[in-house]
Amino acid sequence: MVRTWLRRLCLGVLASGLMLATWAASADQGIVAYDNNLSLSFARRHVEYGERLAPPNGPYYDTQSGFINGGRVAISGMGPDGINNLYLHLSYTQTTGNVNYVNSVTSATGSTPAHMTDIGVRLGQGFAVADAMMLVPYVAYGSHHWGSGEGAGYGSYRNNYAGLGVLWQAEPIRHFITTLNLAYGTTVHPTITAPAIGFAEGLGTKPWKRAGITLDYLLGPSESVFASATYTQFQYGAGPVLASGHYEPFSQTGITDYNVGARFLF
Secondary structure: OHHHHHHHHHHHHHHHHHHHHHHHHHHHHHHHHHOOEEEEEEEEEEEEEEEEOOOOOOOEEEEEEEEEEEEEEEEEEEEOOOOOOEEEEEEEEEEEEEEEEEEOOOOOEEEEEEEEEEEEEEEEEOEEEEOOEEEEEEEEEEEEEEEEOOHHHOEEEEEEEEEEEEEEEEEEEOOEEEEEEEEEEEEEEEEEEEHHHOEEEEOEOOEEEEEEEEEEEEOOOOEEEEEEEEEEEEEEEOOOOOOOOOOOOOEEEEEEEEEEEEEEEO
16 A cells, blocks of 8 residues: 555656646747747837037037837747757837937027938847746847938938847746846947038947847737837947048937837747
8 A cells, every 4th residue: 555655656746747847848938939930010219319528427519319200120030950049130120200409509409300220130049047937148230320310411320239138038927928138239330421511430439238128918829919118328439530620529329119019920
């Protein structure tokens, strides 16, 4: 009788262990499956730009701020074959609108057009660290373009960026997946051009930072809806004084993106 009881106990423990292992594996596989998707979203972007007379904390020479709207498309993949949990993410964002302009020296104010294009690439590796939880360290590279103003007042700012980041993904309750994103790096080859006055120069490289959160609700095995908020901050170092006397001062840009959209899993 004791042997029978011990046999049943051992079989019960073994069965429970197999069930837990299967559940954990399916939970991890669920996040891996979620990371294979195409997403489309509406983007509402808040821009805060300021040029400082005495960087990094001196008074502002001029500022531009406000909301612009657009869209974002992204595709990501995490392969269970080959290199396990290899992660690749590509994104494209386009926003346009008008922002408020204030010149603190001349007291000029007004509204000015703003057009922004952002492209990003991430390459990383996923690691299951707990049940229904994954960390994805990655390297990031991308580009940012801002067309500011119009006509004789048009200026074009461009920069690439490179950095390191990490995603923390978890399914705290059934059908909900949360993602936290942190990244830090540097701007690469920042430039400004103002064609109307024949002005163009390179700017100084400075830190680039990003933090964001995304919440997904899984509607079914192949689709979800989501909302996200992401803050990106970077600076441009002052350019050299040209023979014409023109130069671009030190500036700081803060961009907050609010996205609402749908995700299609494959």
